[in-house]
Amino acid sequence: MAVLGALSVAPMTGYAVREAIRDVLGHFWSESFGQIYPTLAALEERELVRRADRAAPYELTARGEVRLRELLAEPAQRVPPRNGLMLRLFFGRQLGPDACRQLLLDAKAEAEEQLARLAAVRAVVAAEDGPDTPYALITLSAGEHTARAALAWAEESLAALLGSSESDAALSRADRPGAAQSGEES
Amino acid sequence: MAVLGALSVAPMTGYAVREAIRDVLGHFWSESFGQIYPTLAALEERELVRRADRAAPYELTARGEVRLRELLAEPAQRVPPRNGLMLRLFFGRQLGPDACRQLLLDAKAEAEEQLARLAAVRAVVAAEDGPDTPYALITLSAGEHTARAALAWAEESLAALLGSSESDAALSRADRPGAAQSGEES
DNA sequence: CCGGGCATGTAACGCGTTACATGATTCG
DNA sequence: CGAATCATGTAACGCGTTACATGCCCGG
Numbered sequence: 001m002a003v004l005g006a007l008s009v010a011p012m013t014g015y016a017v018r019e020a021i022r023d024v025l026g027h028f029w030s031e032s033f034g035q036i037y038p039t040l041a042a043l044e045e046r047e048l049v050r051r052a053d054r055a056a057p058y059e060l061t062a063r064g065e066v067r068l069r070e071l072l073a074e075p076a077q078r079v080p081p082r083n084g085l086m087l088r089l090f091f092g093r094q095l096g097p098d099a100c101r102q103l104l105l106d107a108k109a110e111a112e113e114q115l116a117r118l119a120a121v122r123a124v125v126a127a128e129d130g131p132d133t134p135y136a137l138i139t140l141s142a143g144e145h146t147a148r149a150a151l152a153w154a155e156e157s158l159a160a161l162l163g164s165s166e167s168d169a170a171l172s173r174a175d176r177p178g179a180a181q182s183g184e185e186s
Numbered sequence: 187m188a189v190l191g192a193l194s195v196a197p198m199t200g201y202a203v204r205e206a207i208r209d210v211l212g213h214f215w216s217e218s219f220g221q222i223y224p225t226l227a228a229l230e231e232r233e234l235v236r237r238a239d240r241a242a243p244y245e246l247t248a249r250g251e252v253r254l255r256e257l258l259a260e261p262a263q264r265v266p267p268r269n270g271l272m273l274r275l276f277f278g279r280q281l282g283p284d285a286c287r288q289l290l291l292d293a294k295a296e297a298e299e300q301l302a303r304l305a306a307v308r309a310v311v312a313a314e315d316g317p318d319t320p321y322a323l324i325t326l327s328a329g330e331h332t333a334r335a336a337l338a339w340a341e342e343s344l345a346a347l348l349g350s351s352e353s354d355a356a357l358s359r360a361d362r363p364g365a366a367q368s369g370e371e372s
Numbered sequence: 373c374c375g376g377g378c379a380t381g382t383a384a385c386g387c388g389t390t391a392c393a394t395g396a397t398t399c400g
Numbered sequence: 401c402g403a404a405t406c407a408t409g410t411a412a413c414g415c416g417t418t419a420c421a422t423g424c425c426c427g428g
Contacts, residue, residue, distance in 0.1 A: 028267050066415075076271050083215060134274075142336075146335055149346050222409095266417095
């Protein structure tokens with residue numbers, strides 16, 4: 001779907017498809033390098049893409065356009081979530097408050113970098129003003145909302161982690177003198 | 187890491203590990219069913235988990251605890267993004283504004299459901315108040331921030347999509363009378 | 373003329389999912 | 401006693417990533 005979509009914008013070589021996916025769709029999609037050419041070969045065999053002659057860029061056929069619209073209309077299957085950062089924070093007691101704070105600082109920095117990248121992309125996209133621009137802005141906005149949410153979350157969580165533990169060990173020890181049971185038996 | 191982490195909370199059967207991952211870590215982690223038992227077998231062979239006897243629940247060994255902390259301390263490798271919704275919206279012109287609006291409505295509804303689910307989880311977690319509670323709240327908060335961001339984005343994008351096109355075809359046609367070039371050649 | 377980017381592949385390997393298979397226990 | 405749930409596995413298959421391999425072309 002991504003390859004057909006890239007070729008729907010303009011004919012291009014496989015190499016350019018890869019760069020387009022990385023540079024344009026990069027903030028929400030990725031294709032591994034060794035995936036592009038087998039995909040293009042399969043698409044060519046099914047006559048969804050064509051090369052005018054050998055060494056010409058790939059271009060979409062009429063059937064390819066139809067197929068792209070079919071694929072886009074299919075419901076997006078949700079991918080099972082796998083967030084390593086959250087897993088580490090959830091078991092943060094094993095890791096210690098210091099390491100958790102570092103994870104949150106890293107996440108915050110990454111969100112800020114992402115916002116900067118997206119701002120740069122936005123400047124480029126906003127200057128184009130083609131028929132695809134509104135849609136590009138929608139996906140861009142999603143990235144920005146997500147990054148801002150991550151930023152706010154990281155700051156809020158850093159504050160929470162500092163506030164509830166003055167020393168590093170406070171979270172590891174029981175801070176309720178009268179309570180000896182730890183939640184281990186639930 | 188997820189399996190060791192689950193067992194670090196309490197000894198349990200493989201079946202219970204699966205349910206714990208689904209129910210407790212579900213909003214940021216998942217393990218396929220057929221993954222649990224091979225993993226437990228491998229962990230048992232490496233003496234990171236043990237069963238008191240056959241048909242007893244698995245429990246973490248001392249080495250298993252050490253290994254868990256090692257794994258948690260490893261840097262989280264980022265997964266290449268693959269967001270099917272964004273891909274569809276990016277090529278939204280092929281799909282048509284109506285279908286895009288439906289995608290956004292679905293995304294909005296899903297974000298609202300997610301917020302409701304997380305609110306229910308929050309009620310349970312907040313009532314516990316164990317040593318792991320602050321960390322559980324951090325991951326929970328991340329889910330809430332993300333869901334609220336998705337909700338706001340969907341509403342904002344729906345408004346943008348309605349505002350810029352009074353009829354369904356407006357986005358497909360050129361709305362700038364004097365401009366014939368389309369961005370296809372970039 | 374030589375190094376780096378353009379361009380096109382391939383092959384191995386691993387991981388994870390899906391589906392299948394089986395028995396025990398519990399509850400109505 | 402039958403159905404549903406608990407519980408433990410296995411095997412096939414596919415997908416995708418990583419790494420490797422090769423040649424062209426252009427600019428310094």
